[in-house]
Amino acid sequence: MKLLRLKSAVLAIAFSAVSSLAGHAESHAIRNCTWCHGTSAQGYLPAPRLAGQKRQYLENQLVGFSQHTRDNPFSKQYMWFATASLSPKTAHDLAIYFSELSPKPAEDGNQQLAAMGRKIYQDGIPDSNIVACIACHGPNAEGVREIPRLGGLEFSYLQRRLEQWGEGYNKTAMHPMPHVASQLSAKQIAALASYLSFIK
Amino acid sequence: MKVVRLRSLLQIAVLAVAFSTAARASDEKAAAGVSQRDLQAKVDYCETCHGLSARGFIGFHPIPRLAGQPVEYIENELKGFVEHKRENKESPSSTNIMFNVGHVLSPAMIHALATHFHDLNPKPFGGAPKEIVAAGKKIFDDGVPSADVPACGTCHGADAKGNGAFPRLAGQLYPYIVTQLTNWAKERAEENSNIMAPIAHGLTKSQIEAVAAYVSYLE
Numbered sequence A: 001m002k003l004l005r006l007k008s009a010v011l012a013i014a015f016s017a018v019s020s021l022a023g024h025a026e027s028h029a030i031r032n033c034t035w036c037h038g039t040s041a042q043g044y045l046p047a048p049r050l051a052g053q054k055r056q057y058l059e060n061q062l063v064g065f066s067q068h069t070r071d072n073p074f075s076k077q078y079m080w081f082a083t084a085s086l087s088p089k090t091a092h093d094l095a096i097y098f099s100e101l102s103p104k105p106a107e108d109g110n111q112q113l114a115a116m117g118r119k120i121y122q123d124g125i126p127d128s129n130i131v132a133c134i135a136c137h138g139p140n141a142e143g144v145r146e147i148p149r150l151g152g153l154e155f156s157y158l159q160r161r162l163e164q165w166g167e168g169y170n171k172t173a174m175h176p177m178p179h180v181a182s183q184l185s186a187k188q189i190a191a192l193a194s195y196l197s198f199i200k
Numbered sequence B: 001m002k003v004v005r006l007r008s009l010l011q012i013a014v015l016a017v018a019f020s021t022a023a024r025a026s027d028e029k030a031a032a033g034v035s036q037r038d039l040q041a042k043v044d045y046c047e048t049c050h051g052l053s054a055r056g057f058i059g060f061h062p063i064p065r066l067a068g069q070p071v072e073y074i075e076n077e078l079k080g081f082v083e084h085k086r087e088n089k090e091s092p093s094s095t096n097i098m099f100n101v102g103h104v105l106s107p108a109m110i111h112a113l114a115t116h117f118h119d120l121n122p123k124p125f126g127g128a129p130k131e132i133v134a135a136g137k138k139i140f141d142d143g144v145p146s147a148d149v150p151a152c153g154t155c156h157g158a159d160a161k162g163n164g165a166f167p168r169l170a171g172q173l174y175p176y177i178v179t180q181l182t183n184w185a186k187e188r189a190e191e192n193s194n195i196m197a198p199i200a201h202g203l204t205k206s207q208i209e210a211v212a213a214y215v216s217y218l219e
Helices: A002-015 A028-037 A055-066 A073-082 A088-099 A111-123 A155-166 A177-182 A186-197 B002-033 B036-050 B071-082 B092-102 B107-118 B130-142 B174-182 B193-202 B205-216
Strands: none
Touching (some): A028 A088, A055 A073, A055 A088, A111 A186, A111 B092, A155 A186, B071 B092, B130 B205, B174 B193, B174 B205
16 A cells, blocks of 8 residues: 555656746645645655745755665655655755745644653753753744754654654764754653644 | 053953963862763763854854863853853843853863863854955954954954953854844943953944954964
8 A cells, every 4th residue: 555655656756847836736746745745745644744844954855865864764765765856956946835835733742741841942951961952943943944943843753853863863964963862861852742743 | 542442451451361371270170070971971062052073053043163262261151151141132042041051060060171172173164255354354453443443363363263361253153253243232241241342332234244254264
């Protein structure tokens, strides 16, 4: 089933050649993506929400998939194919298009852990050398330039991302995330992912 | 008038430096109490935000270069954050960041970290507009006499490497310097901060950008 879905996605990508995407919500290039990433790219697990993500960050990730440096299992399984024949121009246009869609928060974390997550996000834990995420991801987890928006992303996606850096995947990710994530315990990751999933 | 003002500025400057060498000797002993392992863990932590080899990083706000900064200046700033004399008023979150970082550090750890970062020498981060560098060099070397702004090199060193309480400007991040000079009076109220206040105030926006661009490329 999964395989079938994937194959038709690859075919669709091969046949699409769209130059300008803005305003073409129905274009093939976009549907190739939203088919997995959900209606208006709001996320459809395991594919994360792309709507409202920073353009530069999206473009960097697409390069990472096509060059196989983002190498965690789901990226390998889904995104390596999806980006195999994507031209830099289409990648750029898609990144602009998705960054301009307004994001809806997933709100699927554990309410009980959100306060703990908020504290780590804002203050870090200086005694344990855990940094305050706010310094880079911003006061409302909105991101900037190549630093992604985290607010409102799916709990399980955020959790998996942070765990996988600690496990050694995606090593060549931009400084400093591999180091940040390797300092966090499972409980701290769950708390951060919970807090972030509720941010609007 | 101009001469008098500059001279008194320089006197404060010289006094501050003389004071610094005396304070240094007692700190040296304090550094003894830090294990190599604890120090390395802290260094990794600082570099998470301040960039690899502490060359600076541009997060949501610019996070300054620490590499090559005089030991005493680093110690002064950490004290300023902890005592709330240095605050980032435009962005309160940014103040709390360094308060939180600093208030758990022992004097021995602060000294060990300051010494460690002082000894690093990575290449500048870069990225400033190149076309204003020449105008910036002129301001750095000669000041802006018509606005009573003295040459920066008088205090920060001809090579901009700083000394004692005078910070290194060489290789500092362009957007960080621009923010500091633009917001000086609002954000910095430490012991030595008033030396810089009239200087920062005397520079126009485009002069600030030019001198920031020039020093940001110095190695």
